[in-house]
Amino acid sequence: MSYKRLFLYYVIFLSLIFSSVRAIEPVCKWYGIAPFCFIGNSCPENCWQAAASDRGDGAYCWFSQKNYCCCVKKAIDSIINSLVNSN
Incomplete structure (x- = not known):
């Protein structure tokens, strides 16, 4: 396979990925709604907790953690x- 063809496939693949970037779910994200972070802070099914914080992605928790x-x-x-x- 030529390098030009390989490059073309690579560009097509990347354009498909980045054309719908907003629709792609991130691998890891914070769960919990400040200031009452016990609301919605449990990990979804088949996911694991990598960290916990009273600030997480921004707003400070008064109760519990994100x-x-x-x-x-x-x-x-x-x-x-x-x-x-x-x-």
């Missing part, structure tokens, strides 16, 4: 769905 949860399968599913639905 959890930083990683969901690899959820992110991969989101990427696949965005690629399938972009056509």
Whole structure:
């Protein structure tokens, strides 16, 4: 396979990914709603807690903590769905 063809495939792949970047679910994100961070701070099913903080992604928690949860399968599913639905 020539380098030009490989480069073209690479550009097409990246354009598909970045054309629907907003639809892609991040691998890890903070869960919890300040100031009452016990609201919605549990990790979704099949995800794991990587960290906990009373500040997390910004606003300070008065009660409980925010959890930083990683969901690899959820992110991969989101990427696949965005690629399938972009056509």
